[in-house]
Amino acid sequence: MAPKDTMQAAVASPETGGGNGPAHVAIIMDGNGRWATQRGRPRVAGHRVGAERVREIVRACPDLGVRYLTLYAFSTENWKRSVEEVITLMGLLERYILSETEKLSREGVRVRFIGDRARLSERLQRLMERMEARTCANDRLHLTIAVNYGARDEIARAARTLARDLAEGRLSEEEADETALGNRMDTAGLPDPDLVVRTSGETRVSNFLLWQSAYSEYLFTRTLWPDFSVEDLRDAISHFAGRERRFGAVARR
Numbered sequence: 001m002a003p004k005d006t007m008q009a010a011v012a013s014p015e016t017g018g019g020n021g022p023a024h025v026a027i028i029m030d031g032n033g034r035w036a037t038q039r040g041r042p043r044v045a046g047h048r049v050g051a052e053r054v055r056e057i058v059r060a061c062p063d064l065g066v067r068y069l070t071l072y073a074f075s076t077e078n079w080k081r082s083v084e085e086v087i088t089l090m091g092l093l094e095r096y097i098l099s100e101t102e103k104l105s106r107e108g109v110r111v112r113f114i115g116d117r118a119r120l121s122e123r124l125q126r127l128m129e130r131m132e133a134r135t136c137a138n139d140r141l142h143l144t145i146a147v148n149y150g151a152r153d154e155i156a157r158a159a160r161t162l163a164r165d166l167a168e169g170r171l172s173e174e175e176a177d178e179t180a181l182g183n184r185m186d187t188a189g190l191p192d193p194d195l196v197v198r199t200s201g202e203t204r205v206s207n208f209l210l211w212q213s214a215y216s217e218y219l220f221t222r223t224l225w226p227d228f229s230v231e232d233l234r235d236a237i238s239h240f241a242g243r244e245r246r247f248g249a250v251a252r253r
């Protein structure tokens with residue numbers, strides 16, 4: 001765990017011209033419930049403020065050199081929460097899509113959704129498809145929102161597709177390699193995250209991008225998601241720039 005107060009000083013960032021900032025940042029937006037409880041408010045109030053943070057962070061990414069941003073909005077396990085909380089989260093997603101589709105489209109943001117959509121309402125599925133289609137030609141920022149997403153579920157679905165392709169002769173056994181499985185993930189076509197941030201002080205991965213984060217750097221900050229500011233993202237990027245990534249090789253001299 002590297003809480004904010006112990007983060008290393010900036011070495012270089014896209015902004016300072018170093019060019020070694022993370023191109024792909026993925027965030028586990030945790031701590032909404034605690035943020036609200038600390039203020040004597042219902043948990044859903046934390047999610048509402050959390051959705052505002054999403055808007056700000058998305059807008060800030062291009063200027064910070066982040067080309068890909070992936071956000072964990074609703075996990076396959078989040079259905080276990082109260083009906084009120086699930087309905088609120090689904091409502092916030094709908095509202096986000098309705099309010100942001102045109103804006104993000106104008107700002108050059110391409111939006112994709114990952115996760116199993118089958119359990120989502122038809123209305124939400126339609127809105128998601130419309131947002132993806134409306135923004136598919138954009139390239140300034142690639143925003144991926146994980147909804148009803150679980151990494152184990154994603155890997156199992158990809159494995160099922162691979163097995164079907166093998167059984168039906170579209171793929172030989174020799175071709176069933178890492179690339180073939182990766183191409184069947186929800187994230188096919190996206191680069192792996194360079195940096196995974198989790199807010200709120202929890203130091204778990206919680207079934208997020210298990211396949212894709214094999215070589216990602218992790219940063220855990222105590223800041224609760226509703227308090228996570230553009231400044232915090234800037235700090236996280238600076239912290240990343242100071243790390244040496246070896247991808248299994250030996251240290252550079």
Ligand code: FPP
Pocket residue numbers: 029030031032033034035047048050051054071072073074075078089092093096145200225
């Ligand atoms: C985790 O905090 C957060 C979530 C399960 C939901 C995240 C959703 C949003 C930020 C808003 C909607 C998203 C978009 C993209 C508009 P928690 O509730 O588990 O916090 P706790 O650990 O303090 O209880």
